[in-house]
Amino acid sequence: MDVWSRDFVRFENLNNDQSYEFIANVKIWSQFSYCQAGGIPLVYEYDTESGYINKTSKYKEVLSSNIQWGLDYLSSYKLENPNTEVPLCKVYYLVTAYLVSGQTEKAWNILDENYSPEKAAEYKAGFLSDLGSLVP
Secondary structure, three states: OOOOOOOOEEEEOOOOOOOOEEEEEEEEEOOOOOOEEEEEEEEEEEEOOOEEEEOHHHHHHHHHHHHHHHHHHHHHHHHHOOOOOOOOHHHHHHHHHHHHOOOHHHHHHHHHHHOOHHHHHHHHHHHHHHHHHHOO
């Protein structure tokens, strides 16, 4: 496995088969902004031919509490700052969680709802660059 994590890692049988999935909480640092997403759980499933491979999108429920936290965080910010543009770092965690869990449309909707079309397009390209192969 090519997994780097300083945070909590564990093996867990998420789908009740005879094989354990490997879950690693990772911190993702943005290359296009100063934002980060810490504590994002990535799920690796064992494949007899390839070894452990990233299958986070198959187990998106593992990220449900992370996504809910991100939604609450964004909602709280917007409530307290109704007439200001949402700073990218206020949505970086949420968009990252959506993307690695295979919920691309929801991720892009967050950007489209909070930024101009030009800025949303720039941020989408930045996220894809940051996350690379983590986006299914």
